[in-house]
Amino acid sequence: MDIHRKVSQHTDVLGSLNDRLLFAVPKKGRLQQPTLDLLKGSDIQFHRHSRLDIALCINLPIALIFLPAADIPTFVGEGRVDLGITGRDQVAEHQAVTAGEAVAADGGVEEVLDLGFGKCRLQVQVPEKGEITDPVELVGKNVVTSFVGLSAAYFSKLEGHQGVIDAEVTINGEISEANKKLKTKIKYVGGSVEAACALGVADGIVDLVESGETMRAAGLKAIATVVESTAVLIKSKHPSNVSLVNLIASRIKGVISKAPSPSSPHMHTNSPTNHQAAQKYVLCQYNVHRAKLDSATQVTPGRRAPTITSLEEPEWVAVSSMVLKKDIAVVMDELEKVGATDILVLDIANSRTG
Numbered sequence: 081m082d083i084h085r086k087v088s089q090h091t092d093v094l095g096s097l098n099d100r101l102l103f104a105v106p107k108k109g110r111l112q113q114p115t116l117d118l119l120k121g122s123d124i125q126f127h128r129h130s131r132l133d134i135a136l137c138i139n140l141p142i143a144l145i146f147l148p149a150a151d152i153p154t155f156v157g158e159g160r161v162d163l164g165i166t167g168r169d170q171v172a173e174h175q176a177v178t179a180g181e182a183v184a185a186d187g188g189v190e191e192v193l194d195l196g197f198g199k200c201r202l203q204v205q206v207p208e209k210g211e212i213t214d215p216v217e218l219v220g221k222n223v224v225t226s227f228v229g230l231s232a233a234y235f236s237k238l239e240g241h242q243g244v245i246d247a248e249v250t251i252n253g254e255i256s257e258a259n260k261k262l263k264t265k266i267k268y269v270g271g272s273v274e275a276a277c278a279l280g281v282a283d284g285i286v287d288l289v290e291s292g293e294t295m296r297a298a299g300l301k302a303i304a305t306v307v308e309s310t311a312v313l314i315k316s317k318h319p320s321n322v323s324l325v326n327l328i329a330s331r332i333k334g335v336i337s338k339a340p341s342p343s344s345p346h347m348h349t350n351s352p353t354n355h356q357a358a359q360k361y362v363l364c365q366y367n368v369h370r371a372k373l374d375s376a377t378q379v380t381p382g383r384r385a386p387t388i389t390s391l392e393e394p395e396w397v398a399v400s401s402m403v404l405k406k407d408i409a410v411v412m413d414e415l416e417k418v419g420a421t422d423i424l425v426l427d428i429a430n431s432r433t434g
């Protein structure tokens with residue numbers, strides 16, 4: 081694509097951001113695909129022009145901003161971005177690096193949901209066959225990491241520094257002058273951190289561990305955990321549209337907590353119609369006060385009629401209704417608005433539509 085067309089396309093998209101909620105998502109790496117799956121399950125539909133890092137949603141006033149996971153806390157905490165998906169470690173690193181800055185107090189990010197994927201630990205690691213067995217023994221020695229803020233804060237505690245350490249790093253990731261008071265010498269490297277000890281650059285490292293394969297292959301062992309991490313949904317402390325933030329969070333929560341789909345039985349018992357029904361519909365179950373039942377069943381009229389059963393709690397009923405899979409996200413939003421609770425969505429493994 082020629083640069084002029086690309087710039088004009090970008091300008092057009094940028095021009096339409098003002099009336100949209102901005103949602104930052106990982107543009108690459110191991111968090112990208114599970115995030116895209118989550119957006120799909122939440123019925124957040126968008127077209128992304130190739131090479132553009134901004135995509136306008138089709139069915140909601142949202143714009144997706146594709147960013148490196150490490151940068152997302154900055155854009156959410158200090159920019160105009162309202163929502164983000166990244167690793168908890170990245171949020172903690174951002175907060176460590178900006179600790180004490182005014183913007184951190186006013187800006188900053190809030191964790192909304194643990195998304196249940198991308199689990200790993202930021203750990204202090206030393207040579208398996210070396211003498212060191214406790215992080216305190218690394219004080220004053222060389223430590224290499226990609227997480228300079230968290231490492232500086234961790235070792236400042238070990239060294240007994242009081243209060244919030246100004247872990248601000250300079251552009252090339254070196255510890256700033258303010259941190260020269262640290263006895264431990266913390267060095268930034270962007271990747272392959274596990275090689276630092278073998279190459280004689282470090283006595284220990286602070287790096288992420290998921291399966292532990294890299295650590296063991298590099299002849300290292302973990303002696304402490306700095307942060308337990310998982311992918312998280314974060315929001316800015318002053319979102320531009322609170323109700324839309326809540327709606328998206330609620331949809332994402334519904335996707336990550338939905339019951340695992342039952343293993344499908346032999347499909348030979350399914351006539352095409354039944355099979356199609358099982359594929360096209362989901363079963364939506366919820367509780368609602370009898371006074372709100374009419375409003376709720378207008379949202380979920382079912383294929384023929386919803387099933388209503390009384391609950392032990394007086395004036396409350398349970399409703400079960402088939403809903404078109406493509407409509408379920410909006411249906412759940414509408415049910416929440418009318419006051420339905422305990423909304424469950426179950427896949428239909430088999431059906432006899434009759």
Ligand SMILES: Nc1ncnc2c1ncn2[C@@H]1O[C@H](COP(=O)(O)OP(=O)(O)OP(=O)(O)O)[C@@H](O)[C@H]1O
Pocket residue numbers: 106108109110111112148149150166167168169170198199200288289290291309310311
């Ligand atoms: N084994 C792992 N290594 C690195 N990050 C991991 C791992 N397991 C889970 N994560 C999560 O993924 C985040 C890194 O995602 P990111 O896309 O920035 O880097 P990446 O997946 O290593 O991709 P790239 O190497 O292209 O930067 C981490 O901050 C952490 O939250």
Ligand SMILES: O=P(O)(O)OC[C@H]1O[C@H](OP(=O)(O)OP(=O)(O)O)[C@H](O)[C@@H]1O
Pocket residue numbers: 270271272273274287288289290291292293294295
């Ligand atoms: O415990 P494991 O499952 O082995 O995963 C941990 C490794 O994965 C990450 O490296 P990545 O693969 O992203 O390459 P990098 O070293 O270039 O960051 C991380 O920095 C560790 O080295």
